[in-house]
Amino acid sequence: MLNTLTGISHRTLLEDINSPADIRGLAIPELVDLAQEIRDLIIRTVSRTGGHLAPSLGVVELTIALHYVFDTPQDKLIWDVGHQSYTHKILTGRRDQFATLRQYKGISGFPKIKESRYDVFETGHSSTSISAALGMALARDIKKETHRAIAVIGDGSMTAGLAFEALNNAGHLDRDLIVILNDNEMSISPNVGALSSFLSRKLSGKTMRRVKAHIEERLGQLSNVGENILNILRKSEESFKSFFTPGMLFEALKFDYIGPIQGHELEDLIETFEGVRDNIHGPVLIHVLTKKGKGYLPAEKNPGLYHGVGPFDIASGKPQSSNGSISYTEVFGSTMVQMAMSDHRIAAISAAMITGTGLNSFAQQFPERFFDVGIAEQHAVTFAAGLASQGLRPVVAIYSSFFQRALDQIIHDVCIPKLPVTLAIDRAGVVGDDGPTHHGVFDISFLRFIPNLVVMAPKDEEELQHMLYTAVTLGGPAAVRYPRGPGERVELATTLKKLEIGRGEVLVEGDDILLLPVGNRVYPALHAADGLRKVGISAAVINPRFIKPLDDELISTWARRCGRVITIEDNARQGGFGSAVLELLGSRRLAFVRTCLLAHPDEFVEHGPQAVLWKNSRLDTPSIISAAIDLMQQKD
Numbered sequence: 278m279l280n281t282l283t284g285i286s287h288r289t290l291l292e293d294i295n296s297p298a299d300i301r302g303l304a305i306p307e308l309v310d311l312a313q314e315i316r317d318l319i320i321r322t323v324s325r326t327g328g329h330l331a332p333s334l335g336v337v338e339l340t341i342a343l344h345y346v347f348d349t350p351q352d353k354l355i356w357d358v359g360h361q362s363y364t365h366k367i368l369t370g371r372r373d374q375f376a377t378l379r380q381y382k383g384i385s386g387f388p389k390i391k392e393s394r395y396d397v398f399e400t401g402h403s404s405t406s407i408s409a410a411l412g413m414a415l416a417r418d419i420k421k422e423t424h425r426a427i428a429v430i431g432d433g434s435m436t437a438g439l440a441f442e443a444l445n446n447a448g449h450l451d452r453d454l455i456v457i458l459n460d461n462e463m464s465i466s467p468n469v470g471a472l473s474s475f476l477s478r479k480l481s482g483k484t485m486r487r488v489k490a491h492i493e494e495r496l497g498q499l500s501n502v503g504e505n506i507l508n509i510l511r512k513s514e515e516s517f518k519s520f521f522t523p524g525m526l527f528e529a530l531k532f533d534y535i536g537p538i539q540g541h542e543l544e545d546l547i548e549t550f551e552g553v554r555d556n557i558h559g560p561v562l563i564h565v566l567t568k569k570g571k572g573y574l575p576a577e578k579n580p581g582l583y584h585g586v587g588p589f590d591i592a593s594g595k596p597q598s599s600n601g602s603i604s605y606t607e608v609f610g611s612t613m614v615q616m617a618m619s620d621h622r623i624a625a626i627s628a629a630m631i632t633g634t635g636l637n638s639f640a641q642q643f644p645e646r647f648f649d650v651g652i653a654e655q656h657a658v659t660f661a662a663g664l665a666s667q668g669l670r671p672v673v674a675i676y677s678s679f680f681q682r683a684l685d686q687i688i689h690d691v692c693i694p695k696l697p698v699t700l701a702i703d704r705a706g707v708v709g710d711d712g713p714t715h716h717g718v719f720d721i722s723f724l725r726f727i728p729n730l731v732v733m734a735p736k737d738e739e740e741l742q743h744m745l746y747t748a749v750t751l752g753g754p755a756a757v758r759y760p761r762g763p764g765e766r767v768e769l770a771t772t773l774k775k776l777e778i779g780r781g782e783v784l785v786e787g788d789d790i791l792l793l794p795v796g797n798r799v800y801p802a803l804h805a806a807d808g809l810r811k812v813g814i815s816a817a818v819i820n821p822r823f824i825k826p827l828d829d830e831l832i833s834t835w836a837r838r839c840g841r842v843i844t845i846e847d848n849a850r851q852g853g854f855g856s857a858v859l860e861l862l863g864s865r866r867l868a869f870v871r872t873c874l875l876a877h878p879d880e881f882v883e884h885g886p887q888a889v890l891w892k893n894s895r896l897d898t899p900s901i902i903s904a905a906i907d908l909m910q911q912k913d
């Protein structure tokens with residue numbers, strides 16, 4: 278590598294690292310230098326590609342130490358969420374491809390089995406790693422193999438029920454299993470919840486007093502031994518606190534607990550891991566303290582902002598300027614504030630995604646009506662149902678792909694009892710660079726079959742405002758799905774209006790073909806109708822607004838009139854909006870109408886810019902035009 282100051286070129290350590298085997302011969306000072314080279318590479322690359330910078334910078338030493346001590350890939354290393362796996366990728370043969378991180382056709386931002394044999398489990402959604410590692414440990418024992426199973430999970434991800442289900446089961450099964458708790462006291466925003474306080478031993482005064490009184494009472498009943506311990510405890514709050522360690526929780530779950538250890542000290546990490554590797558059997562949890570964003574000052578100072586970033590300037594840390602459009606998420610956030618000012622029943626719930634869902638302002642202005650429940654989508658929905666059962670009008674804002682976790686709660690706790698809960702489904706449709714784990718392309722399919730639920734999708738940001746208002750004033754369960762990214766730059770409404778449930782709108786009249794686009798596909802369809810007019814095809818465009826209930830009358834009338842229908846949706850074809858229209862046409866004896874369903878095919882859509890993904894799935898304007906021309910030319 279060329280030193281730009283001296284003009285002298287020298288070989289970096291990283292240039293000789295092609296697999297973890299290559300780091301195992303290095304001495305500690307060399308590993309320290311290697312960590313710096315890796316950090317530089319991550320910062321350089323992510324400043325160009327965007328990505329999960331702060332989580333990855335926080336685990337550089339941890340990753341080096343794990344690959345140094347354990348015999349990967351025979352030993353199975355599982356990265357929870359996987360957004361912190363950049364060092365792992367660089368060390369496991371993907372250094373040269375790292376420049377393509379999150380680029381279309383480039384390497385993914387998450388572990389991918391097809392990318393490397395070191396990626397033994399795919400992640401993206403949180404809190405799966407302990408379950409997966411436990412499964413691997415059991416498979417190992419059944420097959421009489423000897424490798425280790427290691428889950429690396431963050432303190433944020435540890436708050437999810439799934440992680441606790443796995444700990445509970447692992448304690449019971451008592452097999453060799455290593456859980457590394459990467460504790461940086463951060464989820465995306467600062468971590469919240471009782472567990473988080475417990476890990477950092479920030480026990481509340483109330484808890485302290487209660488437990489202290491209880492112990493004093495119990496020990497006081499004993500003779501000398503009790504008095505001695507009591508005296509120690511009385512000495513200071515600190516010594517009392519030290520009586521409680523985060524380990525107590527895990528030990529109660531039958532794990533050995535080791536730590537907390539400093540996560541940026543390579544020597545300590547390596548020594549601890551070697552000790553565990555060579556001496557400990559059964560489930561063990563190693564508590565590692567790290568700093569999110571370590572080594573890049575702007576990220577250290579503001580780890581939330583640099584959790585996931587777009588391209589930025591390294592020197593100043595400033596993100597590349599956006600084009601100034603307001604996003605759907607921002608409109609959701611401001612509309613929530615607008616509604617909550619006059620309706621005191623409105624509450625907002627986020628599952629550890631306050632900024633991502635645009636709820637910062639609501640949280641600041643209405644702290645008593647805002648709840649960040651941690652990474653707990655299932656709980657978020659049932660908690661909302663509880664609020665709604667007592668007269669509140671909760672809005673649960675969660676990304677489409679994370680709502681997948683809460684399907685049972687939506688059905689069982691919200692829709693069967695018809696409770697007035699609004700599901701604000703952000704990131705509906707393809708999200709872009711995060712890829713298949715994060716695309717929100719299934720929600721139409723998994724919500725459409727639920728009785729009592731009204732499902733809406735706005736064509737633009739102004740319609741989103743009215744749909745939110747319609748949802749919270751409905752008096753029953755409602756869902757509004759809206760996409761990632763900028764709106765259509767339309768003017769926002771100052772007065773919110775209630776839409777008539779199940780009523781669509783005719784945007785363009787036409788006789789030859791009916792275009793039925795959903796949500797963010799409405800504008801591309803309008804442009805397509807313009808294009809079709811130029812080649813002599815008269816296309817009608819209807820914005821259905823409601824995916825459920827459908828405007829049966831309007832759609833049937835226009836389908837009969839045009840004789841050809843194209844549905845267009847940023848959702849999977851299977852069970853999607855197009856399927857709903859086919860069901861309608863069948864039930865109305867309109868099966869003779871020629872149809873074409875434009876939607877994502879029955880495969881997982883890869884990562885890449887949204888525009889590319891829409892084009893690939895034939896959901897952009899030119900594809901709609903060519904589908905219409907094809908349908909016009911179709912003969913029996």
Ligand SMILES: Cc1ncc(C[n+]2csc(CCOP(=O)(O)OP(=O)(O)O)c2C)c(N)n1
Nearest residue numbers: 332401402403431432433434463464465629
């Ligand atoms: C089920 C689910 N909900 C929400 C998210 C969004 N998300 C990604 S990372 C993250 C925070 C994770 O915190 P932690 O595990 O402590 O990792 P850190 O980023 O601090 O390293 C969240 C909420 C997700 N990936 N999966």
Ligand SMILES: CC(=O)[C@@H](O)[C@H](O)COP(=O)(O)O
Nearest residue numbers: 358360401585633708711761
């Ligand atoms: C890893 C993860 O799940 C989140 O950080 C996600 O990548 C955020 O996506 P947005 O950038 O769309 O908020």
Ligand SMILES: [Mg+2]
Nearest residue numbers: 431432433463
């Ligand atoms: Mg964390």
